[in-house]
Amino acid sequence: MSRTPFRTPIRAAAALAVTVAASVTGCTAPHQHGASDSALKVSATTAILADLVRQVGGDRVDVTSVVPHHGDPHSYEPSPGDAAKVAAADVVFSNGLLLEEPGILKMVHSNARKGTPKVAVAEQLEQHGGSVIKLEEDLGLDVLWLGWAVEGEVAGDGSHVRTTAVGLDGPGDLHVYLTDTLGTPQTSIDSTDGFDTKDSFTLPPEAHTHVNWAFSRPGTYRLTVEGKTETLDGQSTPIGRGTITFAVGGAPTAAPGTTVLDAGHADVAIDTAAKSVYVRSDDPATGKRTRHAADQVLLSVPDAAKEQVPQEEAFRFLGAPGTPLWVLPQAVLGKHVHGDLDPHAWEDVANAQAYARRIAAELTKADPAGKATYERNAARYLKQLDELDDEVARRLATIPADARKLITTHDAFGYLAHAYGLEVAGFVVPVPSQEPSAAEVERLGRTIREKRVPAVFVEPNLAARANVLRRVAADEGVAVCTLYGDSFDDRVHDYVSMMRHNAAELARCLAGTKK
Known part of the structure; x- marks a missing residue:
């Protein structure tokens, strides 16, 4: 596949093959399929993970998501219904790297049946051809x-x-x-x-x-x-x-x-x-x-x-x-528990391929009879992701060098920037319970002016956080556009559509190209 200079090539062998070797997750009795058996029941912590599991599992899996389409995995409070879905699951997939709110993971550990594999997909990403980067946080507060x-x-x-x-x-x-x-x-x-x-x-x-x-x-x-x-x-x-x-x-x-x-x-x-x-x-x-x-x-x-x-x-x-x-001040509104590594790895399509390989391996372990189906589905999806990666790279390559800067409402786009040659110029979050000072608003405006940022970006599920960003953008005469980070909404329902939207929106808003 073709590459822009901004990318590190995916390992060719990993991109074309699905690894189904045993991993280090806990063991359970294999799921047996038969004419009267139901599909493998899978619980995923996020809608993005659930979509990736559906793409690989196809008709052999019945997937539910703990965090709903509009939800924020950093702060979502699980319900008794979520616990019941986890208790019925044959496999539970989480992102890991401390993406999910701790209450979600505690609910999973408390309710999953004994022996049910609990797979933190991103925590073995490099073994499946992916990569992880450090989480960079620089909120520029005036005090400690x-x-x-x-x-x-x-x-x-x-x-x-x-x-x-x-x-x-x-x-x-x-x-x-x-x-x-x-x-x-x-x-x-x-x-x-x-x-x-x-x-x-x-x-x-x-x-x-x-x-x-x-x-x-x-x-x-x-x-x-x-x-x-x-x-x-x-x-x-x-x-x-x-x-x-x-x-x-x-x-x-x-x-x-x-x-x-x-x-x-x-x-x-x-x-x-x-x-x-x-x-x-x-x-x-x-x-x-x-x-x-x-x-x-x-x-x-x-x-x-x-x-x-x-x-x-x-x-x-x-x-x-x-x-x-x-x-x-707290600096970031809402529960924001995390570690040193950035958990939003799927924003690089090459990492989404690693997610798919890991998911295929774990589904095969839980349901050996479905191995051929999982391998076939994964191979098809990896090819689709190859094409998506090319499409995203081509679109983002149209953005001029001096406009390749992101200002967003959430620190979720480090992988996107790292993979496709963009710069995270800043993410804007409100200081809870108080209005930003005139100096803070001026600093944001000055960043937009000095870096000549043509647009700023909000996430649909975090729109309520974006008032300050919208106000400063209006004052500076720059566009306010939409990126998807942690979740879907009523318009975008799957990972491929999400990344196509993100690439098209970035190109449209930063380079003035049409969708």
Whole structure:
């Protein structure tokens, strides 16, 4: 197949053949088909995965999706109906790489029958001819962007780590909370009534999440937290305790040898192997990650972080409307738990081929009698994806070099940019519970002007997030166009149509070509 200079060629042998070798997923009794047997029942966590399974499985599979067409896998809350579908499944496919909201994976582990294969497709992508890239996050906040993280593994199905606040020394109150995609806050730590088991939250191993940190008064705060592992069978093990210090308001004063963190991205982290609590920070220039011992780091919450309690009733737990607060913002609206690797691998068509190969291998393991069908369907679909990859590359090659820049509402297009020679100039997400400052709006407008971006892009399922992006685009006189990232909608129902739309929309909006 032909290639643009922007692509790394797919391995030819992998592109033409379907590998059905055994993988390292759990074993189960093979599914037996007969004249009166029903199709292999498959549950997929997302609509995109469900479509890929249908393409490979054909009539031999009955596929359902946990996250609906319009849903966001980063934040969807599974229902009892979803649990029933998983319980009936012969195979469960997830994307992996921490794409799915942790509650989805916990539901899968809790409800899948014993021995049912649970396949995280993207976590063996390279073995099937695909590739993964690091997740790049640079939100350009004016203050420190502080999250929570877990490093290391935890044995046991559906395992996670619970972090609990056990003490606070300081002049005021501390609230740690997450604002969901509908703007509703969900508190994990609230010091106003002391600390107990409700002042806690969980994360899966090797995960990171974004939260808001709100302090009621200026001064020095020392927060003590402890971690423990938890598994579905009720086992729990302590894994560390530590105290983190914050300087709120004014210029921070640090003891000799203490590192002050006042900007960029950092996490309060727990290492499950070392059983320690510490702070890790990322150097935006080099990408290097540094660990700081809890007693040798000071987290700055300057007066630039001073806000007011929002007017909405949902925020009364923070105090009366208009009351001053010092806030390190969550930055990304909604639950946003992820790891170091970008999970949106399907946005590169070459990776979709790797998904198809892995799916064919796993379906064959679960249903050996269907091997010929799965191989035939996969070979047909791989050929279709070859043609799609050429089509996407040709369309995107029409975009002039100085217009190959993406500004979107979500960091879901790194693979698309990497594979087809585009640049992610920025993704725009609202800071929860507050309007963007004039400086932030101006910075976005300046990025559009300086990079001469002809259009910005919103995702249909995240349209509610796009108000700021639409307003700035109107001010700058640039187009607002549509890209599909994590889900389908009423207009686009399958992966091939999604990628054709994305390629045509990018070419139309960035290069002025017609669909």
